[in-house]
Amino acid sequence: MKYGYFDETKKEYVITRPDTPAPWVNYLGSPEYGAIISNNAGGYSFAKSGANGRILRYIFNQFDEPGRYIYIRDNKSKDYWSASWQPVGKDLKTYRSECRHGTAYTKMQADYSGIHSEVRYYVPLDRAYEVWNVCIANTSAEERELTVTGYAEFTNNSNYEQDQVNLQYSQFITRTVFCGDHVRQMIHANLDQIEEGSDVDDKIVVSRFFALKGAKVTSWCGDREKFLGRYHGYGNPAGVAEGTLCNEGNENGNSCGALSTVVRLAPGEHCEFAFLVGMKEEPEVAEILASYALPEQVCGKELQQLTDYWHGKLAHFQIKTPSEEFNAMINTWNAYNCFMTFIWSRAASFVYCGLRNGYGYRDTVQDIQGVIHLAPEMAVEKIRFMLSAQVDNGGGLPLVKFTHNPGHEDTPDDASYVKETGHPAYRADDALWLFPTVYKYIAETGHLEFMDEVIPYANRGEATVYEHLKRAIDFSMNHLGKHGMPAGLYADWNDCLRLGKEGESTFVAMQLYYAMNILRKFAEYKQDKETAAYLDEKQEELGKLLQELCWNEDRFIRGFTEAGEVIGKRTDPEANMWLNPQSWAVISGLAKADQADMALERVYEKLNTPYGAILMDPPYHAHAFDGALAVIYNPGAKENAGIFSQSQGWIILAEALRGHGDRAFTYFMENAPAAQNDRAQIRVIEPYCYGQFTEGKASPNFGRSHVHWLTGTASTVMVGCVEGILGMRPDFYGLHLTPAIPHEWEEFEVNKVFRGCQLHIVVKNPGHVQSGCDRLLVNGVRMQGDYIPQEVLKKQTEIVLYMS
Numbered sequence: 001m002k003y004g005y006f007d008e009t010k011k012e013y014v015i016t017r018p019d020t021p022a023p024w025v026n027y028l029g030s031p032e033y034g035a036i037i038s039n040n041a042g043g044y045s046f047a048k049s050g051a052n053g054r055i056l057r058y059i060f061n062q063f064d065e066p067g068r069y070i071y072i073r074d075n076k077s078k079d080y081w082s083a084s085w086q087p088v089g090k091d092l093k094t095y096r097s098e099c100r101h102g103t104a105y106t107k108m109q110a111d112y113s114g115i116h117s118e119v120r121y122y123v124p125l126d127r128a129y130e131v132w133n134v135c136i137a138n139t140s141a142e143e144r145e146l147t148v149t150g151y152a153e154f155t156n157n158s159n160y161e162q163d164q165v166n167l168q169y170s171q172f173i174t175r176t177v178f179c180g181d182h183v184r185q186m187i188h189a190n191l192d193q194i195e196e197g198s199d200v201d202d203k204i205v206v207s208r209f210f211a212l213k214g215a216k217v218t219s220w221c222g223d224r225e226k227f228l229g230r231y232h233g234y235g236n237p238a239g240v241a242e243g244t245l246c247n248e249g250n251e252n253g254n255s256c257g258a259l260s261t262v263v264r265l266a267p268g269e270h271c272e273f274a275f276l277v278g279m280k281e282e283p284e285v286a287e288i289l290a291s292y293a294l295p296e297q298v299c300g301k302e303l304q305q306l307t308d309y310w311h312g313k314l315a316h317f318q319i320k321t322p323s324e325e326f327n328a329m330i331n332t333w334n335a336y337n338c339f340m341t342f343i344w345s346r347a348a349s350f351v352y353c354g355l356r357n358g359y360g361y362r363d364t365v366q367d368i369q370g371v372i373h374l375a376p377e378m379a380v381e382k383i384r385f386m387l388s389a390q391v392d393n394g395g396g397l398p399l400v401k402f403t404h405n406p407g408h409e410d411t412p413d414d415a416s417y418v419k420e421t422g423h424p425a426y427r428a429d430d431a432l433w434l435f436p437t438v439y440k441y442i443a444e445t446g447h448l449e450f451m452d453e454v455i456p457y458a459n460r461g462e463a464t465v466y467e468h469l470k471r472a473i474d475f476s477m478n479h480l481g482k483h484g485m486p487a488g489l490y491a492d493w494n495d496c497l498r499l500g501k502e503g504e505s506t507f508v509a510m511q512l513y514y515a516m517n518i519l520r521k522f523a524e525y526k527q528d529k530e531t532a533a534y535l536d537e538k539q540e541e542l543g544k545l546l547q548e549l550c551w552n553e554d555r556f557i558r559g560f561t562e563a564g565e566v567i568g569k570r571t572d573p574e575a576n577m578w579l580n581p582q583s584w585a586v587i588s589g590l591a592k593a594d595q596a597d598m599a600l601e602r603v604y605e606k607l608n609t610p611y612g613a614i615l616m617d618p619p620y621h622a623h624a625f626d627g628a629l630a631v632i633y634n635p636g637a638k639e640n641a642g643i644f645s646q647s648q649g650w651i652i653l654a655e656a657l658r659g660h661g662d663r664a665f666t667y668f669m670e671n672a673p674a675a676q677n678d679r680a681q682i683r684v685i686e687p688y689c690y691g692q693f694t695e696g697k698a699s700p701n702f703g704r705s706h707v708h709w710l711t712g713t714a715s716t717v718m719v720g721c722v723e724g725i726l727g728m729r730p731d732f733y734g735l736h737l738t739p740a741i742p743h744e745w746e747e748f749e750v751n752k753v754f755r756g757c758q759l760h761i762v763v764k765n766p767g768h769v770q771s772g773c774d775r776l777l778v779n780g781v782r783m784q785g786d787y788i789p790q791e792v793l794k795k796q797t798e799i800v801l802y803m804s
């Protein structure tokens with residue numbers, strides 16, 4: 001079943017059936033002002049922090065309410081509806097709607113009873129408030145009188161938890177007043193006599209506003225209960241049904257902002273106005289509102305600026321391949337998803353309620369990878385930040401607080417850090433993610449001097465980027481288990497695998513092996529012979545251990561418990577085949593060719609499903625060892641044999657590195673949101689963004705996906721597709737073009753900005769192979785192999801690669 005389609009010219013996903021199987025959402029705003037909105041206008045907003053800056057309320061795990069509602073009432077018939085299908089929910093036989101989610105804006109259009117409405121929701125670029133730009137047109141043959149009402153439900157406290165659970169407190173600190181063109185909500189208004197700069201028990205007066213510009217306010221309400229009316233809901237608010245609001249504020253109870261305007265429209269006539277929401281003090285509110293006196297002169301321009309900004313970023317990498325699904329994901333939606341995970345980490349969605357108090361180390365370092373080819377200047381800022389969250393022993397802080405203060409942080413070795421963050425110990429993998437991320441950044445930009453940039457450690461001291469990376473290797477080498485492989489510590493990538501100080505992780509060992517490859521390149525560049533020799537020796541030892549201990553006939557095992565028990569051997573009754581050690585054996589360069597192909601074949605045989613490859617199989621139930629936390633989940637869910645979407649990126653990459661274009665693309669399609677657009681009722685979440693996992697074959701809901709938007713999948717799949725399938729593999733001095741594509745593809749194109757040059761790349765595949773390079777021409781000149789040295793690049797560079 002389909003609920004919409006991709007409009008790639010506008011880079012919008014268009015929802016034509018509003019009764020989607022779940023709220024399908026979009027992100028508006030920036031770290032200064034975050035806003036999330038569903039296709040039925042449900043959602044919330046916050047200034048800076050989802051936990052402590054919550055402005056608009058949302059009830060999680062419920063029916064997508066409340067939201068940014070616009071009600072329209074025909075004053076003659078007294079019939080009313082909403083500009084988004086919900087909350088009023090008119091019969092879809094008579095109510096037509098279209099929701100267009102674009103890059104940082106959402107447009108809702110509706111036609112009902114001869115009235116066309118369009119609402120454009122957005123947060124203007126570099127501004128910290130939101131705009132709901134409304135346009136209403138009379139498409140009927142009679143003059144119409146309409147009351148249009150905007151509704152914003154304020155939280156009673158900026159702290160999300162206090163608003164939700166501490167009602168005996170939060171209801172008695174809030175009040176609303178009417179200020180002509182806006183409802184002002186004040187929290188702790190009674191502190192207005194306290195001297196500026198001081199506070200009472202950390203509290204100060206906080207002001208929010210809900211305003212109407214471009215039309216006259218004819219009635220207003222600042223009290224949620226009065227607006228809704230007892231035993232009414234958002235679908236039939238008393239204030240809307242009655243045609244006029246009560247003109248009363250709120251004191252002690254639940255605040256809201258509701259503003260009505262009456263418009264009279266002749267046939268064919270339209271009107272435009274704007275509602276605005278924000279958390280600002282009055283003088284600034286007046287300034288902002290003054291600039292929206294004529295919304296028709298402002299809103300269109302602001303939307304254009306937003307589109308230019310985002311489309312400008314996406315323009316750094318655009319493709320044209322025979323697959324519409326692949327194009328839509330790589331050009332727009334996977335890319336936009338990467339930016340959202342980069343910005344929001346795991347903070348705020350309809351599943352993450354906004355309470356995360358920091359950045360997960362591994363998540364954030366991986367998220368960066370997804371935007372390097374699009375916005376390296378944004379990436380490097382975050383890389384610096386994450387390097388400054390590396391402890392001087394080389395490990396990463398498992399959780400980097402939003403208040404992170406480089407050089408002054410406590411670490412997992414301090415009780416204070418453990419108490420504050422809830423993270424009791426180091427994880428084995430965190431700092432190892434720095435290697436591919438730093439390497440990808442330097443290779444993309446050619447910014448080799450970055451290796452010498454000095455960056456503080458989280459707790460004390462500072463060092464060059466190169467030294468930071470060396471310390472990350474030291475951390476692993478100083479935390480080895482019984483066989484001399486890296487210990488699993490509190491967790492590796494898999495949060496549900498607790499292997500401890502003595503147990504060992506094959507995945508981390510492969511990450512370390514890979515990290516040594518990368519550091520070796522850096523050491524060579526820096527002519528650091530001592531480090532290069534050390535790495536050669538240690539990598540060889542590690543490689544031997546992995547081959548001797550971890551290869552189990554046709555697969556790599558997952559690791560060892562503290563008691564030395566093998567996890568993931570082929571004879572185990574449960575969890576005998578794991579996805580990540582197979583893909584990482586290839587990515588790390590550890591697996592020999594025949595081993596790699598055998599392991600990948602086994603993955604396809606044992607783990608692949610129509611929705612992607614399962615993380616491990618069979619699920620844990622009766623044979624879980626002590627550290628196998630996955631057993632807490634239902635079979636087929638999450639780490640217990642779910643199709644963990646993040647791992648799909650690695651299997652795509654591994655197949656592509658082996659030149660298996662058909663397989664790589666099969667894995668992409670099985671789990672790609674866009675490829676499931678016409679089976680949306682099975683996948684449930686949005687067909688334009690990734691989720692954390694899809695329920696595996698052991699689940700009765702096989703194929704259903706969960707935890708939308710904020711997932712490491714965005715970046716791993718992006719890397720799998722860009723480096724793997726499309727074969728864009730920069731190194732320090734240029735670019736390898738090594739595609740691994742489905743053999744049916746005859747040709748594809750890439751437009752890529754690379755080190756200040758615009759590359760137009762055409763890849764031709766007349767012989768229908770899956771990989772390989774027959775010849776490569778750059779501006780008409782034949783290159784050696786598949787490599788383009790930087791010196792041959794011109795501002796506009798024409799590249800043709802013949803695969804066969």
Ligand code: IFM
Binds near residue numbers: 362363493494495496
């Ligand atoms: O790797 C983790 C991630 O950090 C958080 N979500 C689950 C993943 C797999 O356990």
